[in-house]
Amino acid sequence: MSRSRRRGRRVSLPVPVLALAVVAVVFFALPLVGLLWRAPWSNAWAYLTEEHALTALRLSLICSLWATLLSVVFGVPLAWLLARVEFPGRGVVRALCTLSMVLPPVVGGVALFFALGRRGLVGQYLDRWFDFRLPFTTAGVVVAQTFVAMPFLVITVEAALRQLDQRVEDASRTLGASRWYTFRRVTLPAIRPAFVAGAVLAWARALGEFGATITFAGNFPGTTQTMPLAVYLALETNPEQAIVLALLLIAISFAVLVGLRDRWFGRSDRSAVTVLA
Amino acid sequence: MRRPSRLLIASVALLGSLGAACGSHDADTAASATGDVTVFAAASLTAAFTEIGDAFMVEYPESKVTFNFAASSELVTQIGEGAPADVFASADKGNMIKLADAGNNATEPQVFATNLLEIMVGPGNPKGITGIADLADENLVVVVCAPEVPCGTYAAQIFESAGVTVTPKSLEQNVKAVVGKVTLGEADAGIVYRTDVTAAGDKAAGVEIPAATNVVAEYPIAVTKEAANTQGAQAFIDFVNSEQGQKILASYGFLAP
Numbered sequence: 001m002s003r004s005r006r007r008g009r010r011v012s013l014p015v016p017v018l019a020l021a022v023v024a025v026v027f028f029a030l031p032l033v034g035l036l037w038r039a040p041w042s043n044a045w046a047y048l049t050e051e052h053a054l055t056a057l058r059l060s061l062i063c064s065l066w067a068t069l070l071s072v073v074f075g076v077p078l079a080w081l082l083a084r085v086e087f088p089g090r091g092v093v094r095a096l097c098t099l100s101m102v103l104p105p106v107v108g109g110v111a112l113f114f115a116l117g118r119r120g121l122v123g124q125y126l127d128r129w130f131d132f133r134l135p136f137t138t139a140g141v142v143v144a145q146t147f148v149a150m151p152f153l154v155i156t157v158e159a160a161l162r163q164l165d166q167r168v169e170d171a172s173r174t175l176g177a178s179r180w181y182t183f184r185r186v187t188l189p190a191i192r193p194a195f196v197a198g199a200v201l202a203w204a205r206a207l208g209e210f211g212a213t214i215t216f217a218g219n220f221p222g223t224t225q226t227m228p229l230a231v232y233l234a235l236e237t238n239p240e241q242a243i244v245l246a247l248l249l250i251a252i253s254f255a256v257l258v259g260l261r262d263r264w265f266g267r268s269d270r271s272a273v274t275v276l277a
Numbered sequence: 278m279r280r281p282s283r284l285l286i287a288s289v290a291l292l293g294s295l296g297a298a299c300g301s302h303d304a305d306t307a308a309s310a311t312g313d314v315t316v317f318a319a320a321s322l323t324a325a326f327t328e329i330g331d332a333f334m335v336e337y338p339e340s341k342v343t344f345n346f347a348a349s350s351e352l353v354t355q356i357g358e359g360a361p362a363d364v365f366a367s368a369d370k371g372n373m374i375k376l377a378d379a380g381n382n383a384t385e386p387q388v389f390a391t392n393l394l395e396i397m398v399g400p401g402n403p404k405g406i407t408g409i410a411d412l413a414d415e416n417l418v419v420v421v422c423a424p425e426v427p428c429g430t431y432a433a434q435i436f437e438s439a440g441v442t443v444t445p446k447s448l449e450q451n452v453k454a455v456v457g458k459v460t461l462g463e464a465d466a467g468i469v470y471r472t473d474v475t476a477a478g479d480k481a482a483g484v485e486i487p488a489a490t491n492v493v494a495e496y497p498i499a500v501t502k503e504a505a506n507t508q509g510a511q512a513f514i515d516f517v518n519s520e521q522g523q524k525i526l527a528s529y530g531f532l533a534p
Binding site (some may be wrong): 215 | 349350354418425426447449457461463
C-alpha cells in the first residue's frame with residue numbers, strides 16, 4: 001500500500017530545522033534513557049510479576065479501554081455537532097467540552113465529586129434513589145478517565161470533519177444513500193486517520209491518568225488502583241519497583257503508538273532525510 | 278535584596294563558630310542567621326512552619342527562609358538527587374533514617390514535635406462514631422492512608438492494637454487526601470493527625486483515639502550534609518525548638534516532644 005508509494009522519496013531539511021528537531025528528540029528521549037539507566041534490571045522480572053503489579057496493570061488496561069469506548073460513543077457525535085451544526089454559543093460549548101484538558105486533573109477529580117459524588121449535584125440522587133455510588137468504584141475510575149481523555153478524541157475528529165469536503169457526502173446522499181450508510185461508507189473512511197489518532201490519544205491519556213482518578217475514585221488494589229497510582233505509591237517505599245512498573249507502562253503505550261502508526265497512517269519512516277550542506 | 282559582603286559573611290561565620298565553641302548561649306539566642314535558608318519540610322508542617330518562618334525572619338531580618346513542602350519520602354528522594362536543602366524536617370523517623378542512611382545529614386536528627394492520630398468525621402459526627410471499633414461497620418465509608426506513607430502505617434498499627442478489622446474504601450496517597458474525602462462528605466471517617474482536625478476547623482470533627490491504642494508520631498529535624506548555609510540552618514532548628522517556635526507548633530495541635 002502506501003509503503004511503495006513513499007519508498008525512495010528524499011526529503012531535504014535545512015540544518016537549523018534539523019538541529020532544533022534533534023534537540024526536541026533528545027529532550028523526549030533523555031528522561032526515558034534516565035529511567036532505563038536507573039532501572040534495576042536484575043530484579044525487574046520479580047517486580048513485574050508481583051501480584052499487585054499485575055492486578056494494577058489489568059485494571060489499567062480494562063479501565064482505559066472502557067474510557068476509550070465511551071469517548072468514541074459520545075465523543076464522535078459531539079465532534080459532529082461541533083463541526084457541522086451552527087448554533088449560538090458553539091464556541092462556548094466547545095471550550096466547555098475541552099476544558100478538562102487544561103484543568104489540573106486533581107481539580108477535575110474534585111469537580112467530579114461536586115457533580116457525581118455522594119453529596120454531588122446529581123450524585124446525591126443516584127445515591128438516594130438507586131443506591132448507586134461512583135466514588136471508590138471501578139466505574140468511578142472509568143468516569144474520571146473518560147472525563148480527561150474524551151477531549152483528545154473530540155478535537156481531533158472535529159478538525160477532520162471540518163476539513164472534509166461536504167460535497168462528497170452530499171453526492172452520496174443525492175445518489176440515494178441513507179445518512180447512516182453515508183456516514184459509514186463515505187465520512188468514516190475519510191476521517192479514519194483522525195478518528196484512530198484521536199482514539200489512541202484518548203486511550204493513552206486514560207492509561208496515564210493519575211490526578212482525577214486518585215481524587216475521585218480513590219486508591220484500592222483490585223478496584224481502583226490503576227498502574228499510575230501503583231507507580232506513585234511504589235515511589236514512596238520502593239523506587240526501584242516504581243521504575244520497573246513505569247517502564248512497563250511506557251513499553252505498552254509505545255508498542256501501541258508505534259504499531260498503530262504503521263498500521264493506519266502508512267509508513268512514513270522510510271523516506272530518507274538528507275541534509276542540505 | 279542587597280548581597281552581604283564576603284567579609285561580613287566570614288566574620289559572622291567566625292563569630293558563630295566562636296560562640297558555638299564557647300557554648301555560652303542557649304537555643305533561644307542562637308548566633309545570628311543571615312542569607313537564604315532553604316527548609317524541606319513534611320507537608321503536615323505547612324501551616325505551622327510557614328508561621329515559624331515568618332517569625333524567624335522577624336528575629337533575623339538579614340535572613341530569608343524558603344520552604345519546600347511535600348511528602349517526607351519525596352523530600353528524601355529530592356535531597357538524595359541533589360536538591361538544595363539546608364534543613365530537613367520529617368513527619369516520621371523512618372524517612373529521617375533513610376536520609377541518614379544515605380549519609381545526607383550533617384547533624385544528629387532531633388525530635389522537635391509529636392503528633393497523635395485521630396478519627397476525622399463529618400461536622401457534628403453524623404454517624405455517631407465513638408471509637409475505632411465503630412469503623413469495622415461495613416456500611417461506613419472509611420478511608421485511610423496507603424501503607425506506603427507514614428499515616429497509613431500508623432493507621433494499620435492502630436487497627437491492629439485495637440484488634441479491629443477495618444476494610445477501607447480507599448488507601449490515599451497522603452493525609453490531606455484523606456482529609457479532603459471526609460470534608461467533602463464522600464467518606465464517613467478517616468484516620469488523620471490531630472493537627473489535621475485542628476486545621477479543618479468547622480469542616481470536620483475529631484474523635485480521639487485512647488492512648489493505649491494510639492500512636493505517637495515523632496517529627497525529627499536535621500541540617501543536611503550539602504547545606505549551603507549551615508549557620509542559618511542551625512539557627513532555624515534552634516528557633517523551632519525555642520519557646521516561640523514551640524508555641525506556634527502547639528497552636529496548630531502539635532505536642533512537645
